[in-house]
Amino acid sequence: MDTAKNLTEGRVVVIAGLNASGKTIMAEEMRRQMNSDSVRYVAFCDTYGTATDRSYYLQQRWNQHDIDQETPTVASSLERSFLLSGSDTAQRRQLKQDLCQLMGLEPSLDKYVIALSSGELRKMQLVKTLMAHPKTLILDNPFIGLDAEARDMLSQQLKKLKEQGMTLYLLVARPSEIPLFADEIRWTTPEKEFYSCKKEDTPTPPAKTTQGGEVVNMTDVTISYGNRTILGPLTWTVHEGEHWALSGPNGSGKSTLLSLICADNPQGYACDIALFGRRRGTGESIWDIKRRIGYVSPELHRSYQRNLPALSIVGSGLKDTVGLYTRFNEQERQQCLKCMDAFGIRELVNRSFLHLSSGEQRLILVARAFVKNPDLLILDEPMHGLDLRRQQLVKQVIEDYCKQPSKTLIIVSHYEEELPVCIDHRLTLQKGHA
Numbered sequence: 001m002d003t004a005k006n007l008t009e010g011r012v013v014v015i016a017g018l019n020a021s022g023k024t025i026m027a028e029e030m031r032r033q034m035n036s037d038s039v040r041y042v043a044f045c046d047t048y049g050t051a052t053d054r055s056y057y058l059q060q061r062w063n064q065h066d067i068d069q070e071t072p073t074v075a076s077s078l079e080r081s082f083l084l085s086g087s088d089t090a091q092r093r094q095l096k097q098d099l100c101q102l103m104g105l106e107p108s109l110d111k112y113v114i115a116l117s118s119g120e121l122r123k124m125q126l127v128k129t130l131m132a133h134p135k136t137l138i139l140d141n142p143f144i145g146l147d148a149e150a151r152d153m154l155s156q157q158l159k160k161l162k163e164q165g166m167t168l169y170l171l172v173a174r175p176s177e178i179p180l181f182a183d184e185i186r187w188t189t190p191e192k193e194f195y196s197c198k199k200e201d202t203p204t205p206p207a208k209t210t211q212g213g214e215v216v217n218m219t220d221v222t223i224s225y226g227n228r229t230i231l232g233p234l235t236w237t238v239h240e241g242e243h244w245a246l247s248g249p250n251g252s253g254k255s256t257l258l259s260l261i262c263a264d265n266p267q268g269y270a271c272d273i274a275l276f277g278r279r280r281g282t283g284e285s286i287w288d289i290k291r292r293i294g295y296v297s298p299e300l301h302r303s304y305q306r307n308l309p310a311l312s313i314v315g316s317g318l319k320d321t322v323g324l325y326t327r328f329n330e331q332e333r334q335q336c337l338k339c340m341d342a343f344g345i346r347e348l349v350n351r352s353f354l355h356l357s358s359g360e361q362r363l364i365l366v367a368r369a370f371v372k373n374p375d376l377l378i379l380d381e382p383m384h385g386l387d388l389r390r391q392q393l394v395k396q397v398i399e400d401y402c403k404q405p406s407k408t409l410i411i412v413s414h415y416e417e418e419l420p421v422c423i424d425h426r427l428t429l430q431k432g433h434a
Helices: 003-008 023-034 043-046 076-086 091-100 120-132 148-165 191-195 252-263 266-270 285-292 297-301 309-318 330-344 360-371 388-402
Strands: 011-016 038-040 136-140 167-172 184-187 214-225 227-240 243-245 272-275 293-296 377-379 406-412 426-427
Touching: 011 023, 011 148, 023 038, 023 136, 023 167, 038 120, 038 406, 076 091, 076 120, 076 330, 091 120, 120 148, 136 388, 148 167, 184 191, 214 252, 227 252, 227 406, 243 252, 252 266, 252 272, 252 297, 252 377, 252 406, 285 293, 293 360, 297 360, 309 330, 309 360, 330 360, 360 377, 360 388, 377 388, 388 406
Parallel strands: 011 167, 011 184, 038 136, 136 167, 243 406, 243 426, 293 377, 377 406
Antiparallel strands: 214 227, 214 272
């Protein structure tokens, strides 16, 4: 690699390959070779915030009692990064303002960082990085967690940075993420294998069944933090056997809505919400609620910071815990192995979670959601970072799940092609409203 040339010439190099093909390892090696303060690296885990934040826990985003005078807002966090990354000049101030406008962060400047969605966190991390205007920028899965508009804006900005003389390395797992303005593609997977994904015959949507009982019933639900309304007022009913796609731009309230169903948001007990025919707050425990729900989300991914074996991560779905704190019996072990087989990850059974690739981690957590064959499956961006082959596999497992009678699905995705064909209902949020 001609590092000196790369550092002085504005260009875009794409490192493309399937999950676990060595893209991140290649990027880490490049960064070590460059060994320069002018190089910035934004990794996949930054989708969820600071990768080294081991104090994070699953419900933290919705627990406002954790917010005190020391809790940063988006504006204060960006200002601190701005002051640390260079001199305070009018030109740099304008750059900061332009980046916030470009990434759509201006309406969120007064939000606490703890309350940001995964997509909003990603935008903030990108703005922080671009404010430093490095000579070389390495982006691992640059478009992950961003809605369609934000992906388009980021692509335009990357092209502009190239024209201004910056060298960019983009690590991607899908052909659609390779920009047209790329100067070079370095393959960690053979090109034909990367582009080829066997497409099964389009599955037939399951036959409509008689409308079942209510699984979720919300009436005029509103969630506010201070003077900011995050969600609602929203009235929504999900019946047994329905398959819903939940959509909306970053920060529109999707994950907040799901946190109410999964009993992760304490404000849910002050709202008119009923699950499986029982009104919230009538004596049921959080474990009674979670027992019938399988769940995966960016927040859940971020909360897994302990280096446990993959089998234990999948098994924690049987206990509804973040981590496995009790031994499971042989029947439960076989149940976990069968689920891992379904997702093609049996060989990862004894591998340490934090040493897996980001795509492998995602598959482990998706398997965790499916392992107990729940009555209600909630998948919040389940295919984050997955290559086409694994995306197709996950879609097929979802289809098989939905063919079972009375199984209910709610899935969130910023990519229409990720949605399974069984979707029969849609809810779109805009600024917390349907």
